[in-house]
Amino acid sequence: MRSVVIESPDRLVIEQRPLPEPAEGEVRVKVALAGICGSDVHIWHGHNPFAKYPRVIGHEFFGTIDATGPGVDPARLGERVSVDPVVSCGHCYPCSVGRPNVCTSLQVIGVHCDGGFSDYACVPARNAWHIPDAISDRHATMVEPFTIAANITAQLKPTPDDIALIYGAGPMGLTVIQALKGVYGVKQVIVADRIAERLVMATNNGADKVVDNSHQSLEDILNKAGIRPTLIVDAACHPSILQQAINLASPAARIGIMGFSGEPCTITQQSLTSKEISLFSSRLNSNRFPDVISWMAQGKVDPEKLITHCLPLEEVQAALTLFATDQRTCCKVLLQMHN
Numbered sequence: 001m002r003s004v005v006i007e008s009p010d011r012l013v014i015e016q017r018p019l020p021e022p023a024e025g026e027v028r029v030k031v032a033l034a035g036i037c038g039s040d041v042h043i044w045h046g047h048n049p050f051a052k053y054p055r056v057i058g059h060e061f062f063g064t065i066d067a068t069g070p071g072v073d074p075a076r077l078g079e080r081v082s083v084d085p086v087v088s089c090g091h092c093y094p095c096s097v098g099r100p101n102v103c104t105s106l107q108v109i110g111v112h113c114d115g116g117f118s119d120y121a122c123v124p125a126r127n128a129w130h131i132p133d134a135i136s137d138r139h140a141t142m143v144e145p146f147t148i149a150a151n152i153t154a155q156l157k158p159t160p161d162d163i164a165l166i167y168g169a170g171p172m173g174l175t176v177i178q179a180l181k182g183v184y185g186v187k188q189v190i191v192a193d194r195i196a197e198r199l200v201m202a203t204n205n206g207a208d209k210v211v212d213n214s215h216q217s218l219e220d221i222l223n224k225a226g227i228r229p230t231l232i233v234d235a236a237c238h239p240s241i242l243q244q245a246i247n248l249a250s251p252a253a254r255i256g257i258m259g260f261s262g263e264p265c266t267i268t269q270q271s272l273t274s275k276e277i278s279l280f281s282s283r284l285n286s287n288r289f290p291d292v293i294s295w296m297a298q299g300k301v302d303p304e305k306l307i308t309h310c311l312p313l314e315e316v317q318a319a320l321t322l323f324a325t326d327q328r329t330c331c332k333v334l335l336q337m338h339n
Ligand SMILES: [Zn+2]
Pocket: 037, 038, 039, 059, 060, 145
């Protein structure tokens, strides 16, 4: 079978590997489609602190179960599944409080262990979530990216009366917009980004108002309009954003951050405490696959609005480069393995 292997930083090869056999408790997934994410590019270029090499990348993938390991119900053969990349121990403190995404021995498929940019991948059976026929293959591949939005919104608890501000109209920002509008019915969602084409995508994904903050001050625009966001999500993940978000926020607002920068960001206690701001952080997803599968089955979110490209596995290097360099026309890129 073919596997996309990052041998060491900046060295990507498509390697022929033997077909893997599922171990106890595992299923083998014949991968149909996989999605490209920023973290795949980071592992390729050696910018992911968790990655070990060589590594088969890819943590957003969909396919069918074509083999089951010992202890797994053989009735699952042929099942359409999307794979949750979060592999957890099940008994540490975070696992015991329903937060397997920060398990003390967390393994992320495609980061800590081999992933889905491969013709076949063996994964724990409980990580392979059944996809109903009502959800297309393309949309099923998008379940994982929507779980990122599901995880942060579950923490922020949006209400229809919220005035939401989202920084960044990349895949994370766009899925958050769709969740806020389609799932939670938030009446006003404002999106700030520095790329005009991204703001068009934000509008297409449901944003009520967009602000290009490349040449105008977001602070001025919101102040002039008398807008005090009650819920803010930093999906641009730059360390400079948090203090501005705190300044812009309404008293009693909630702010969610998802960035992984190692750079310090300077904020004052006074700016947080004087408004009693609640600060949340979110990483990956904690058992959000069932939520997102039901959102998609009910048509509450539309993954098609994010998918701009689909390329065959052989073109993985071009696909990763396109994703990393062309933010004007490219949003989500899918890789096709099998039909
Ligand atoms: Zn991802």
